[in-house]
Amino acid sequence: MPYKTTWIDPDICVEHNGIKVFHTYDDDNFDKGPMVHWFTMDPKFTEEDEGGDFDVRMLPAWKELVKLPPLINIDSDSEEIVGRKREQWGEFREKEPGLIRHVLRLSIERGDLCPS
DSSP states (O other), X not given: OOOOOOOOOOOEEEEETTXXXXXXXXXXXXXXXXXXXXXXXXXXXXXXXXXXXXEGGGSHHHHHHOXXXXXXXXXXXXXXXXXXXXXXXXXXXXXXXXXXXXXXXXXXXXXXXXXX
């Protein structure tokens, strides 16, 4: 059965000071939903393009502002500690989308993110 693939513009994650940051999608498949940490400034970016996307965790603002919860070590942590750390990671994951948007806006203001 033949099929047709149609291009659709990616969703905007952040628009700040007239600059837009777009979501990227695994295998360019919109139905899979946006990738969590990878973004682009180019609305026509595809996974075949090189260097058009970036990992928000590599931005200076992320490294300065975001404090990750402690890592879970199932080999040495007690069940109680593992449970506590899992709760902390769950809380972090709930806040993470807002943190990502904040880091992107701050990075635009600082000039770390500029359209090409």
